[in-house]
Amino acid sequence: MDEPLEEVEVGQRAPVIEPGYTFTTVTDKISSIVLTRPTSMGWLVGFGISFLLTMMLLYAIGYLFLRGVGIWGVNIPVGWGFAIVNFVWWIGIGHAGTLISAILLLLRQSWRNSINRFAEAMTLFAVAAAGLFPILHLGRPWLAYWLFPYPNTMNYWPQFRSPLVWDVFAVSTYFTISLVFWFIGLIPDLATLRDRADSRAAQIIYGILAMGWRGSARHWHRYETAYLLLAGLATPLVLSVHTVVSFDFAISIVPGWHTTIFPPYFVAGAIYSGFAMVLMLAIPIRKFYGLEDFITERHLQNSAKVMLATGLIVAYGYAIEAFMGWYSGNTYDQFLFWNRLHGPYHAWYLLLLVCNIVIPQVLWIGKLRSSPFFLFLISLDILIGMWLERFIIVVVSLHRDFLNSSWGMYYPTRWDWMTYFGTIGMFLAAMFLFVRILPMISIFEMRTLLPQAEVKPE
Amino acid sequence: MQPLIEPLYSGRSTHEFVSLLAGQTESRGYDLVRAYWQKQHSGPDFEAFWRKSVHDGWIEGTAYPAKRVTLKATNSQSHTAPDGNSLEINFRRDPSVYDGRFSNNAWLQELPKPLTKMTWDNPVMIGPAMAERLHVKSEDIVELQLQGRKMEAPVWIQAGHPDNAVTVFLGYGRRRAGRAGTGAGFDFYPLRMSAAPWFTSGLQIRATGGTYKLATTQGEQTMDTPVGARPLVREASLEEYKQHPKFATEEEPPSPLTLFPAFDYKKEPYAWGMAIDLNACVGCNNCIVACQSENNIPVVGKEQVVRGRHMHWLRVDAYYQGDRANPRAFFQPVPCMQCENAPCEVVCPVGATVHSTEGLNDMVYNRCVGTRYCSNNCPYKVRRFNFLLYQDWDTPQYKLMRNPDVTVRSRGVMEKCTYCVQRITQHRIDAERADRKIADGELQTACQQSCPANAIIFGNINDPNSRVAKLKAHARNYGLLDDLNTRPRTTYLAEVRNPNPELKE
Numbered sequence: 001m002d003e004p005l006e007e008v009e010v011g012q013r014a015p016v017i018e019p020g021y022t023f024t025t026v027t028d029k030i031s032s033i034v035l036t037r038p039t040s041m042g043w044l045v046g047f048g049i050s051f052l053l054t055m056m057l058l059y060a061i062g063y064l065f066l067r068g069v070g071i072w073g074v075n076i077p078v079g080w081g082f083a084i085v086n087f088v089w090w091i092g093i094g095h096a097g098t099l100i101s102a103i104l105l106l107l108r109q110s111w112r113n114s115i116n117r118f119a120e121a122m123t124l125f126a127v128a129a130a131g132l133f134p135i136l137h138l139g140r141p142w143l144a145y146w147l148f149p150y151p152n153t154m155n156y157w158p159q160f161r162s163p164l165v166w167d168v169f170a171v172s173t174y175f176t177i178s179l180v181f182w183f184i185g186l187i188p189d190l191a192t193l194r195d196r197a198d199s200r201a202a203q204i205i206y207g208i209l210a211m212g213w214r215g216s217a218r219h220w221h222r223y224e225t226a227y228l229l230l231a232g233l234a235t236p237l238v239l240s241v242h243t244v245v246s247f248d249f250a251i252s253i254v255p256g257w258h259t260t261i262f263p264p265y266f267v268a269g270a271i272y273s274g275f276a277m278v279l280m281l282a283i284p285i286r287k288f289y290g291l292e293d294f295i296t297e298r299h300l301q302n303s304a305k306v307m308l309a310t311g312l313i314v315a316y317g318y319a320i321e322a323f324m325g326w327y328s329g330n331t332y333d334q335f336l337f338w339n340r341l342h343g344p345y346h347a348w349y350l351l352l353l354v355c356n357i358v359i360p361q362v363l364w365i366g367k368l369r370s371s372p373f374f375l376f377l378i379s380l381d382i383l384i385g386m387w388l389e390r391f392i393i394v395v396v397s398l399h400r401d402f403l404n405s406s407w408g409m410y411y412p413t414r415w416d417w418m419t420y421f422g423t424i425g426m427f428l429a430a431m432f433l434f435v436r437i438l439p440m441i442s443i444f445e446m447r448t449l450l451p452q453a454e455v456k457p458e
Numbered sequence: 459m460q461p462l463i464e465p466l467y468s469g470r471s472t473h474e475f476v477s478l479l480a481g482q483t484e485s486r487g488y489d490l491v492r493a494y495w496q497k498q499h500s501g502p503d504f505e506a507f508w509r510k511s512v513h514d515g516w517i518e519g520t521a522y523p524a525k526r527v528t529l530k531a532t533n534s535q536s537h538t539a540p541d542g543n544s545l546e547i548n549f550r551r552d553p554s555v556y557d558g559r560f561s562n563n564a565w566l567q568e569l570p571k572p573l574t575k576m577t578w579d580n581p582v583m584i585g586p587a588m589a590e591r592l593h594v595k596s597e598d599i600v601e602l603q604l605q606g607r608k609m610e611a612p613v614w615i616q617a618g619h620p621d622n623a624v625t626v627f628l629g630y631g632r633r634r635a636g637r638a639g640t641g642a643g644f645d646f647y648p649l650r651m652s653a654a655p656w657f658t659s660g661l662q663i664r665a666t667g668g669t670y671k672l673a674t675t676q677g678e679q680t681m682d683t684p685v686g687a688r689p690l691v692r693e694a695s696l697e698e699y700k701q702h703p704k705f706a707t708e709e710e711p712p713s714p715l716t717l718f719p720a721f722d723y724k725k726e727p728y729a730w731g732m733a734i735d736l737n738a739c740v741g742c743n744n745c746i747v748a749c750q751s752e753n754n755i756p757v758v759g760k761e762q763v764v765r766g767r768h769m770h771w772l773r774v775d776a777y778y779q780g781d782r783a784n785p786r787a788f789f790q791p792v793p794c795m796q797c798e799n800a801p802c803e804v805v806c807p808v809g810a811t812v813h814s815t816e817g818l819n820d821m822v823y824n825r826c827v828g829t830r831y832c833s834n835n836c837p838y839k840v841r842r843f844n845f846l847l848y849q850d851w852d853t854p855q856y857k858l859m860r861n862p863d864v865t866v867r868s869r870g871v872m873e874k875c876t877y878c879v880q881r882i883t884q885h886r887i888d889a890e891r892a893d894r895k896i897a898d899g900e901l902q903t904a905c906q907q908s909c910p911a912n913a914i915i916f917g918n919i920n921d922p923n924s925r926v927a928k929l930k931a932h933a934r935n936y937g938l939l940d941d942l943n944t945r946p947r948t949t950y951l952a953e954v955r956n957p958n959p960e961l962k963e
Contacts, residue, residue: 138827139830140869158808162831405790407677
């Protein structure tokens with residue numbers, strides 16, 4: 001009876017899962033990537049390169065610990081450089097994963113089911129990469145634990161008025177919740193892998209990780225409740241974490257940082273870059289693993305639309321910054337804006353405007369939104385643009401502040417670049433391992449998307 | 459010879475070495491000198507003579523007789539005005555390393571020269587108009603040619619430098635000066651002839667196209683920005699001052715905009731403050747070296763200065779305002795402002811910079827983890843960071859150089875001017891033992907003590923009769939960037955100029 005209605009819907013929009021699948025074929029297709037498919041040459045090469053980059057990161061960190069942060073380009077006045085730029089960039093990227101897995105779950109956007117698993121993994125690895133930087137950038141990183149309120153003989157606590165302390169709580173909470181949410185979401189699929197694995201070792205390892213999941217009705221009931229609760233916990237984090245990160249700047253008195261627009265504009269920017277990273281991962285993955293049926297044009301379209309919307313919020317943020325610079329009548333704020341446009345880093349600022357505002361406007365064109373190739377390029381462009389945005393905020397604001405006598409320049413050193421590309425390597429290496437040993441698409445949630453899963457009224 | 463301490467290294471003194479060559483083994487320098495004077499001394503009580511001489515450091519009655527000198531006319535050099543093609547070259551002794559005799563003194567090498575704020579180098583100084591004609595920027599290399607002698611060196615465009623002339627500084631380019639001095643800068647002695655030791659004309663100059671990195675400590679030497687000048691150094695003419703004595707504080711600092719009651723510093727016995735008279739400051743840099751010596755401030759070397767990491771707790775900013783060919787020059791010593799509302803304190807996550815009841819913004823080196831947030835949030839940029847291990851912890855002689863009352867900072871720690879807190883503490887202890895208060899003028903910071911112009915006055919602002927309190931009550935008193943409501947304890951007395959009208963252009 002309902003069939004004509006469904007056809008109309010399918011005809012208008014690309015489906016979230018291509019027709020013709022059954023419960024078994026969905027399970028087969030996803031689990032076989034982990035269990036039966038031989039490790040491809042492409043995977044080995046990709047993992048090898050990212051592993052080498054990870055080793056470069058370790059080398060750069062080793063030298064950093066040996067000599068001190070002076071190996072980087074930071075100085076007085078630019079006390080924060082690449083480390084903080086990268087920290088904000090990475091943590092922003094993580095936000096898309098949480099948005100997809102938590103907020104879209106609560107909003108019953110079932111299309112998220114095909115991309116939430118690897119988006120959450122992306123969140124975890126991005127937050128792990130982000131979390132490195134605040135520790136590495138310390139002058140004395142071995143004392144990083146002093147930022148935690150741990151009991152000590154001197155009864156001395158951190159200084160709670162500092163946004164850096166809020167950051168510690170925001171980021172560690174974010175990482176913990178993301179990890180727990182991701183792991184709980186994995187349990188039914190881990191049980192599937194346990195049951196389907198041929199080798200004894202895989203059976204034992206997946207078995208331990210599945211925590212005794214048997215798929216009983218009671219299990220499912222409790223699972224759904226726990227997952228929903230965690231989604232509820234994770235939802236405010238999407239907004240709060242980057243808000244707190246933006247406080248690192250907004251609380252200060254530095255012209256260009258001391259701005260009330262920062263929290264919403266940072267959150268929008270985070271989701272903007274996060275969806276760009278989701279697409280940059282999804283597009284090659286669906287191609288190389290033949291998952292076009294599961295990650296369909298619909299997903300690409302939706303992600304592109306989110307990018308377009310958040311990109312416009314970011315553009316609004318830039319406009320407000322410029323307007324307030326003029327409207328405030330404050331000579332330091334006005335100079336800041338002049339300096340962005342005409343100062344020594346003006347090329348970076350113009351590039352930022354092109355990458356983040358001009359180029360992404362092509363996403364208005366529906367055809368381009370469904371072209372994986374173009375989306376990949378635009379996502380890359382947005383990721384570069386969002387990195388530049390943090391560079392402009394951190395470095396360009398600091399390098400010329402109140403006293404002309406103390407103006408300076410910031411030049412990143414090779415150690416800055418090695419650390420940055422090293423974390424990209426670490427992130428990719430973790431992603432490669434993830435797609436190889438865990439189901440990158442949630443098997444059981446995909447099965448609920450099948451027409452057969454629909455509970456029909458008697 | 460003062461036999462005060464054990465030798466640091468197991469070396470031999472000159473006396474011991476010579477006596478070794480003479481075949482005497484195992485003799486101590488002390489014994490050798492004493493034996494010599496025992497033979498020389500003819501008086502009755504040698505022991506008393508010896509002890510007095512060692513104590514005084516000289517031997518009585520051995521001074522040379524004073525010489526009578528008279529002035530003698532010499533042939534003073536006649537000055538020919540340079541024509542269009544040839545330029546005048548001036549030879550000057552360097553303001554920091556003089557004629558080169560101090561070039562191995564790293565404190566002086568890293569001391570920013572008063573006008574250029576240059577460290578570790580002596581570029582050729584030229585005026586802005588000449589730079590335009592030559593199409594050179596600061597740090598471009600030029601070739602100087604004087605009577606067939608050539609040499610290459612970078613230029614530095616100095617506002618206010620006379621046109622058609624260059625100034626070079628002697629004392630650099632030493633080939634065997636020591637660890638600090640060797641290889642620093644350029645040796646201009648080859649251009650200099652005894653016929654014209656201080657200036658001569660006939661210089662040819664041309665750009666070579668090369669560049670050379672120079673290490674200055676000041677980012678910008680003007681208070682102007684494209685959106686207007688900033689009121690950093692405030693000045694007025696005598697007439698303006700007579701009409702508006704409070705010209706420096708036309709903009710009132712904002713009243714406290716906080717819900718939290720401010721700490722009542724008035725109830726404390728001491729509230730330390732500093733007033734710097736910009737009328738008196740001549741920009742001589744004495745305070746910088748005094749501070750460096752008092753507070754164990756390390757030298758970081760040219761490469762680190764280029765990166766923007768010099769460590770001076772006190773700097774003297776030099777600004778040039780107006781016509782670049784004939785500007786007005788200003789000096790402004792900038793120590794820590796010891797803000798009562800210190801922006802650095804609220805952002806430190808570990809509470810490593812905190813306020814004392816006497817109004818000092820204290821640094822707790824032990825607690826600092828090095829986030830550098832305090833420096834970012836410091837509008838005066840007076841904080842200095844140990845990006846690398848700048849202190850030499852191992853060489854024994856440096857242990858003797860250092861002030862034992864001041865912590866030697868390690869890598870990864872922020873530091874800044876403390877108002878010489880070690881001196882404050884010392885005087886407070888002394889005063890408490892004598893059951894009295896620290897008297898005005900008894901306690902001086904290192905910069906104040908060394909200032910030849912008495913431009914820096916430090917003291918207790920809770921005592922209305924102290925010199926600093928009186929200066930702060932003066933109409934010329936203003937706080938740097940006080941519109942940020944930082945409530946700085948260091949304030950400035952604005953400049954009042956009274957130029958001779960005949961010298962005015």
